[in-house]
Amino acid sequence: MTVDGLQSETRTGKYLVYMADHEGHISIERAADLLNLGRRAVRRVPSRKDFTMDPEALETMIRADLARGDQPFCVVAQVGSINTGAIDRLDVIADICERNGLWFHADGACGAVGAMLPEKMEMYKGLDRANSVTLDPHKWLFIPYECGCLLVREPEQLRRAFSLSAPYLRGALPTEYTGLDYFEYGPEMSRGFRALKVWMTLRHYGVEGYRKLLRQGIRCAEHLDERVRASVDFERLHKPNLYIYSFRYAPTADQKATQLSDQDRARVDARLDRLNQHIADEIQARGIAFIMTTKIHGRTVLRMSICSHRTTLADIDAVFDALTQIGRELYPEED
Ligand SMILES: Cc1ncc(COP(=O)(O)O)c(C=O)c1O
Structure with a gap:
């Protein structure tokens, strides 16, 4: 079904x-x-x-x-x-x-x-x-x-799709209210006032405040990318666009093993998959950073989503150094 x-x-x-x-x-x-x-x-x-x-x-x-x-x-x-x-x-x-x-x-x-x-x-x-x-x-x-x-x-298209009415949904008295009745524009009826926190935060930062923070996140992802490119332990998988960045622990020796047979390549890749997962688990367990893994073209890789407004370049350096350190500790074990 x-x-x-x-x-x-x-x-x-x-x-x-x-x-x-x-x-x-x-x-x-x-x-x-x-x-x-x-x-x-x-x-x-x-x-x-x-x-x-x-x-x-x-x-x-x-x-x-x-x-x-x-x-x-x-x-x-x-x-x-x-x-x-x-x-x-x-x-x-x-x-x-x-x-x-x-x-x-x-x-x-x-x-x-x-x-x-x-x-x-x-x-x-x-x-x-x-x-x-x-x-x-x-x-x-x-x-x-x-x-x-x-x-x-065209909000009217949503209204046409979702609007339902019933006597108990509207008071009997005439009202001067002319705003949106959100229950007519989506599947939810009772709903919390989520918009309040958005409105207050928008008012607090303003567009310029937000631009500054968004740029900071992008700069952090770019810095991480620079560290990855300069490292012999990690492989770059894509150019950083925004604040999300995936990369792979793959020491040069393994990456450069281009002469491998298909069978050996598969063995090296499987080992690196385990290693990347292990590194993510370990950096979380040590309480250093919350780094997840994901799959890129079928391989397990590390994924960082730098979407806290408090993250700085120094944090990126600290996390990257820890990843490098943990990778080097675990690499021999994974053999
Ligand atoms: C690209 C993308 N689309 C849709 C969603 C789903 O959003 P939500 O988890 O808020 O339902 C997510 C959430 O991670 C996302 O990253």
């Missing part, structure tokens, strides 16, 4: 959503599940080397699905992906959506707010053409957990 929902694999006319294969977020599959479309309704589009969706592959898939009689209806672009902070080619995806009459959703949970930085504007070109944008103020706006946000171009 979760795989196909109410649309069987063999039936044509299936509603389909598209997102990048490497960095697309599982919450989109969750949404397809909740809509009863089934997880398979989310078509994974091949990614390019920089972890962004390949727009040509997207259009080819859409055409093939249309020709088969299916009904593509939405493309989800990444605006700061979960592992590498990748930002899809939003302007190109917007064109494709326009040409094919599809809803253009921008998943900016991690990175949408970076659009407020003039120096990053080029990367965000096309974001203003999205039909909807999600962002998580509890990530890069430093708001306490939890607070998600959806921006829509």
